[in-house]
Amino acid sequence: MRKAIELSRENVANGGGPFGAVIAKDGEIVVTGVNRVTASCDPTAHAEVTAIRAAASKLGTFNLSGYEIYTSCEPCPMCLGAIYWARLDKMYYGNNKTDAKNIGFDDSFIYDELELKPENRKLPSEVLLHDEAIKAFEEWMEKEDKIEY
Numbered sequence: 001m002r003k004a005i006e007l008s009r010e011n012v013a014n015g016g017g018p019f020g021a022v023i024a025k026d027g028e029i030v031v032t033g034v035n036r037v038t039a040s041c042d043p044t045a046h047a048e049v050t051a052i053r054a055a056a057s058k059l060g061t062f063n064l065s066g067y068e069i070y071t072s073c074e075p076c077p078m079c080l081g082a083i084y085w086a087r088l089d090k091m092y093y094g095n096n097k098t099d100a101k102n103i104g105f106d107d108s109f110i111y112d113e114l115e116l117k118p119e120n121r122k123l124p125s126e127v128l129l130h131d132e133a134i135k136a137f138e139e140w141m142e143k144e145d146k147i148e149y
């Protein structure tokens, strides 16, 4: 966790957001990540996602079970989802989402949106071409040599 915090502070000095993350196994750091949203013009380049991408690439797997993530701040819904998808064993965080909200990084509206039915969310959305879209799912179900994840 101290490394994640150190990364978050260094990133502020380097012009990035105040967030850092570390993925480790048995207490040994495997990879690190920092927030690169503005530097990379990538709205998904949060520290946790950056660390997960680095770990998956370094380890050659999309399944990070057996590893743990240390993040300087409680993750946003995107990163929390990424942590679940990566199958990380455990998460540790330093700052919480209220601390983040207090400095202008408010992701509580996304958590609030998730509680609503799609038609009640701020993001307009509608179903299109379901009959055509479902074909990929049917093909997936019939495929015998698929790599499940």
Ligand SMILES: [Zn+2]
Residues within 6 Å of the ligand: 046, 047, 048, 075, 076, 077, 078, 079, 080
């Ligand atoms: Zn995030």
